[in-house]
Amino acid sequence: MGTVVEASAIATPGGDPSIGALGLADAAARACIERAHRTPDDVQLLINVGVYLDRNMSEPAIAALIQEDIEANLEPSPGGGQGTFSFDVRDGACGLLTAIELIDGLLASGAIEVGMAVATDADPEPGLTEGFGFPALGGALMLSTDEARRGFTRFRSATFTAYADLFSSAIDWRVENGGGRNVLTVEIADDYPARVLECAEVTTRELAEADGLELGEVDALFATASTPGFGQALAQRLGIPPARAASLPTGLDRAHTAGLAAALESSSLAETGTALLVSAGAGITVATAVYRW
Amino acid sequence: MAHWMALEGGRNSPKHGAFRSRFVGIGVQFPEGRLTTDELMAATRYHTDIELEQLTGVRERHVVGAGEDSYTLALGAARDALSRAGCTGQDLDMLIVSSISRHVGGMRIQLEPPMSVQLKRALGADRARSFDLSNACAGMMTGVFLLNDLVRQGRIRRGMVVSGEYISELGRNAAQEVRDVMSDQLASLTLGDAGAAAIVERAPDGAVGIEVAGFTTLSGHSRLCVAFPATIGPGTTMHTQAREIHVAGIEESVPRLREVLDAAGLSMDDIDYLIPHQTSARAIEKGTKELSSRLGGTPKNVVITVDEMGNTASTTHFVALWKYLSEGRFRDEDRILLLSLASGLEVGIVIFTVGDLVQRHGQGGGGHGNGS
Numbered sequence: 001m002g003t004v005v006e007a008s009a010i011a012t013p014g015g016d017p018s019i020g021a022l023g024l025a026d027a028a029a030r031a032c033i034e035r036a037h038r039t040p041d042d043v044q045l046l047i048n049v050g051v052y053l054d055r056n057m058s059e060p061a062i063a064a065l066i067q068e069d070i071e072a073n074l075e076p077s078p079g080g081g082q083g084t085f086s087f088d089v090r091d092g093a094c095g096l097l098t099a100i101e102l103i104d105g106l107l108a109s110g111a112i113e114v115g116m117a118v119a120t121d122a123d124p125e126p127g128l129t130e131g132f133g134f135p136a137l138g139g140a141l142m143l144s145t146d147e148a149r150r151g152f153t154r155f156r157s158a159t160f161t162a163y164a165d166l167f168s169s170a171i172d173w174r175v176e177n178g179g180g181r182n183v184l185t186v187e188i189a190d191d192y193p194a195r196v197l198e199c200a201e202v203t204t205r206e207l208a209e210a211d212g213l214e215l216g217e218v219d220a221l222f223a224t225a226s227t228p229g230f231g232q233a234l235a236q237r238l239g240i241p242p243a244r245a246a247s248l249p250t251g252l253d254r255a256h257t258a259g260l261a262a263a264l265e266s267s268s269l270a271e272t273g274t275a276l277l278v279s280a281g282a283g284i285t286v287a288t289a290v291y292r293w
Numbered sequence: 294m295a296h297w298m299a300l301e302g303g304r305n306s307p308k309h310g311a312f313r314s315r316f317v318g319i320g321v322q323f324p325e326g327r328l329t330t331d332e333l334m335a336a337t338r339y340h341t342d343i344e345l346e347q348l349t350g351v352r353e354r355h356v357v358g359a360g361e362d363s364y365t366l367a368l369g370a371a372r373d374a375l376s377r378a379g380c381t382g383q384d385l386d387m388l389i390v391s392s393i394s395r396h397v398g399g400m401r402i403q404l405e406p407p408m409s410v411q412l413k414r415a416l417g418a419d420r421a422r423s424f425d426l427s428n429a430c431a432g433m434m435t436g437v438f439l440l441n442d443l444v445r446q447g448r449i450r451r452g453m454v455v456s457g458e459y460i461s462e463l464g465r466n467a468a469q470e471v472r473d474v475m476s477d478q479l480a481s482l483t484l485g486d487a488g489a490a491a492i493v494e495r496a497p498d499g500a501v502g503i504e505v506a507g508f509t510t511l512s513g514h515s516r517l518c519v520a521f522p523a524t525i526g527p528g529t530t531m532h533t534q535a536r537e538i539h540v541a542g543i544e545e546s547v548p549r550l551r552e553v554l555d556a557a558g559l560s561m562d563d564i565d566y567l568i569p570h571q572t573s574a575r576a577i578e579k580g581t582k583e584l585s586s587r588l589g590g591t592p593k594n595v596v597i598t599v600d601e602m603g604n605t606a607s608t609t610h611f612v613a614l615w616k617y618l619s620e621g622r623f624r625d626e627d628r629i630l631l632l633s634l635a636s637g638l639e640v641g642i643v644i645f646t647v648g649d650l651v652q653r654h655g656q657g658g659g660g661h662g663n664g665s
Contacts, residue, residue: 044299051404055522056402056522057520058394058427058521059393059519059520059531060519060635061510064636064638067510067512068515073512076545076548082299083510083511085298085299087426087435090424090427091424092406094424095424105439105446106299109301109446112299161411164411164414167405170402170403171402171522172400173527173528181524281405285410
């Protein structure tokens, strides 16, 4: 018995460039619920992990807005039942795996029976931000417990704080033209792709050793770090045939918090055998998990 | 039995945890500066005629000065909590940062890396799984809920949740725009700065600790309080429909409190201290009266610190807890109910027995909290 991914989904702006991070999150959540053949009221825990949000909203949790938009347990029903608890996790590109680990804990304790992790990023103020290179993308994963499956069998994460300066973003007040404005700036150092690869390899090997996993026997690798070619490069370093590394769809190879959901679009976890999930981002933090069908 | 709330503990818990969790260290860090309500209202851009102190009971609050920000407050509080708990950063399995404000380096609002990365490094919490979470003023309580879940299952032995709230800057921005008592930025004028940290660990066999923890989000009210980076200057502005959120909070918290008390086999009469979210002394007094009436029981004491601290956002419950511990007001056997009502609308409840927190905060047990 273990925590399994019932369904995943992503949402892109398509023909609506004005859609923001919340709209993408709502769309991904609704698609995920539909794919899982569930209703919004089934979702007892909703964690949003998106970082770049409409107008850089800091309150309330975006998860609460998503919950309202998808109409998940808005009001307690007179006959009882179970509601929805919503909050945000901020762990950069590792957010989805962090949320999965927290949902896994609450599923195991019996506090909830179904949880959904939602990720979303979109340029908060197109044309006014600096260095923002992530595609607008929402993603969602539905998780529950399956008596017949092992699901997630191990999580491991690490932070390499010596590299904390390689990936940063902040909002600063900038004085200009007699007035001023708050400006979001994203800065990613040139050597971030190389360092994040090194860090991810270290943590993934530690995970494999702790889990007794032979890396050469991994059937699928889902790895993202907001940088193109990361999955294939990590597979090569780990001795996993690159063909087993999920590729991100065209235009989404720099996907940020929803990157993992996009990787899962290219290859299903179902009947995969043994899968490795790896996310890496600012910190440098690496989050990893083993998933067994 | 199904609960509306996500619930951990109590008699009817879906699955009993293998272990009990307890608070083992509460830490705070207050900034050096103080600002009275009279001083703040004298600095408003427009002549307002607002009797803020009379309306809210807030007389003064701590305010950040040069060299202080969300990060320094969080770091000071974290060190204080570690000192009270008699442990070091190396002893933490998890580190959660739950601030709404994320000012690192003055007014700079940091999005990435999460603030937990810097705190992890500064505290030497090398083994700790670290991340930030965001849940408005329910952030620290959400962290406690998660740590309680993981400790009860034996997944971690000890974890810390910490917030550093530099939010008096919202009051500065509001002072430039508030014109009358109907302003949607009025609540920002009650805010004060503070850092707070709580360490949750596995309790020894037979020790008291957290009895039950529950949370839910009534998101039909999710847009009653929203905050964004300001357009008039550095920092943030917050827009609140204060009356609506107060009414919704009372209405929604009654059945949720009943559910959690029932799960624990308790009534309000069994609660020695109720610590609600600190928004306004008047609102707390009125709300508690209403809750007691509807629940058919009255807590023996209701803690109010907003008069001298202001509303310190996600830290309010733990600032109040620290203050009462430091003043020697609690007995080991006292049962505390922490009630969180926050933008979302988040309703969070934690019931615990104080236990040896009293000794840990006794004479000579201090750390870096610099009191009020």
